[in-house]
Amino acid sequence: MTPKTAPSQATDVLIHDLGSNDGRAEKFMIYILPGNPGLISFYEPFAIALALLLQRSSVAKNASIRICGKSLRGFETGATGATDRNEQTTGPVSLAETILRTEADLMALATSTSTPSAVSASPVRIILVGHSVGAYILLELLRRHRCGAGANVHNPVDIVGGILVFPTVTHIARSRAGWILTPLLSIWGFAAIVGVLVNIVFFLLPFSFVYWLVRIVARFPASAATTVTHFLKSRHGVRQTCWLGKEEMRLITEDKWNEDVWGNGSPQDPTLYMYFGQNDPFVPNDARDKLIVAHGNIPGQETSQESRAFIDIYKIPHSWCIEHSDTIAEKVTPWVEKIISRYPQ
Known part of the structure; x- marks a missing residue:
């Protein structure tokens, strides 16, 4: 096979x-x-x-x-x-x-x-x-x-x-990460604001520059760095992460x-x-x-x-x-x- x-x-x-x-x-x-x-x-x-x-x-x-x-x-x-x-x-x-x-x-x-x-x-x-x-x-x-x-x-x-x-x-929400993230994600408009800020920062940057930035700073392997770069340059990904995270903590x-x-x-x-x-x-x-x-x-x-x-x-x-x-x-x-x-x- x-x-x-x-x-x-x-x-x-x-x-x-x-x-x-x-x-x-x-x-x-x-x-x-x-x-x-x-x-x-x-x-x-x-x-x-x-x-x-x-x-x-x-x-x-x-x-x-x-x-x-x-x-x-x-x-x-x-x-x-x-x-x-x-x-x-x-x-x-x-x-x-x-x-x-x-x-x-x-x-x-x-x-x-x-x-x-x-x-x-x-x-x-x-x-x-x-x-x-x-x-x-x-x-x-x-x-x-x-x-x-x-x-x-x-x-x-x-x-x-x-x-x-x-x-x-x-x-x-009772986890170590939950204690930190729940108050942040509960702020009104947090998901939208963070999403817009990330879009502004990464929109004009070339894909290759963001990719190597992720590779150097996060030390991710090539496949993961490629995915993260697409994620950071996507229109809605960061906002969706915050929104879904807020729902996870609540539900x-x-x-x-x-x-x-x-x-x-x-x-x-x-x-x-x-x-x-x-x-x-x-x-x-x-x-x-x-x-x-x-x-x-x-x-x-x-x-x-x-x-x-x-x-x-x-x-x-x-x-x-x-x-x-x-x-x-x-x-x-x-x-x-x-x-x-x-x-x-």
């Missing part, structure tokens, strides 16, 4: 196809849900690393797998692979609207993998990978899917698993999902895994530990040794997609294999 990879420059849509798509192989789609800022280009190194690892997997070799994702709405850069200009957002997008639009983007990419001859065949099986607020979006998408929102008997997709990486799904509080999402031990339950950071500045340790106690075991298998919640031991930062994509891909791959192995090839 040879991955057809997206360009190394910034993009608003990321697609890597593995295996055949002849209608005979079981179809899986690994959909990446970005954190904030929600640019999918940050995750291209992760997608490439995951694709290369799955190439060598005996479990995945007979499957048709699409690894893909799309920038969250409001973060469109207009770079290669961008959405149509008619889809690009001009105003700040709320967290609730982000979830709905992400669901629409997910369905569009999933159904595009089907062929006319496969209409009556098995649905495309979706494995969601969510980072930071992307993990919150993951749980909300799963809740909507399990509750049958917009679904019918001919639903072409089935969410069969989710992997929450450095998830911010409860009490983000991400208690664990509000029931067994429809976390599972009750049924064979039909999606398989969920959680990978937390050590002393993550966006996750209070007590909130993390409470989630692990409540949902760290697979329902119905509490006495087994198999866990679905893990804490990083490598001191990887919350923004792992900048320089630690290979390590996270190595962690994620066995979980993807376990999910795929539930379905006969």
Whole structure:
């Protein structure tokens, strides 16, 4: 299997196809849900690393797998692979609207993998990978899917698993970063003012100058520096980051999902895994530990040794997609294999 990879420059849509798509192989789609800022280009190194690892997997070799994702709405850069200009957002997008639009983007990419001859065949099986607020979006998408929102008997997709990486799904405002950011983001007009100031500063600067500035000051690798440069020069990205951050602090509080999402031990339950950071500045340790106690075991298998919640031991930062994509891909791959192995090839 040879991955057809997206360009190394910034993009608003990321697609890597593995295996055949002849209608005979079981179809899986690994959909990446970005954190904030929600640019999918940050995750291209992760997608490439995951694709290369799955190439060598005996479990995945007979499957048709699409690894893909799309920038969250409001973060469109207009770079290669961008959405149509008619889809690009001009105003700040709320967290609730982000979830709905992400669901629409997910369905569009999933159904595009089907062929006319496969209409009556098995649905495309979706494995969601969510980072930071992307993990919150993951749980909300799963809740909507399990509750049958917009679904019918001919639903072409089935969410069969989710992997929450450095998830911010409860009490983000109580985190170390939350104590600092909440008062700032709550200032009236803060998102708009910061957005305008950044636009003024970076509008006239050449792309190459901003790129090398990011490379030198932040010491980012080339791919991340390219993405950051597109982000800083985009019309709405910085404002959208502040606006979405404000909503995260206000709305991400208690664990509000029931067994429809976390599972009750049924064979039909999606398989969920959680990978937390050590002393993550966006996750209070007590909130993390409470989630692990409540949902760290697979329902119905509490006495087994198999866990679905893990804490990083490598001191990887919350923004792992900048320089630690290979390590996270190595962690994620066995979980993807376990999910795929539930379905006969």
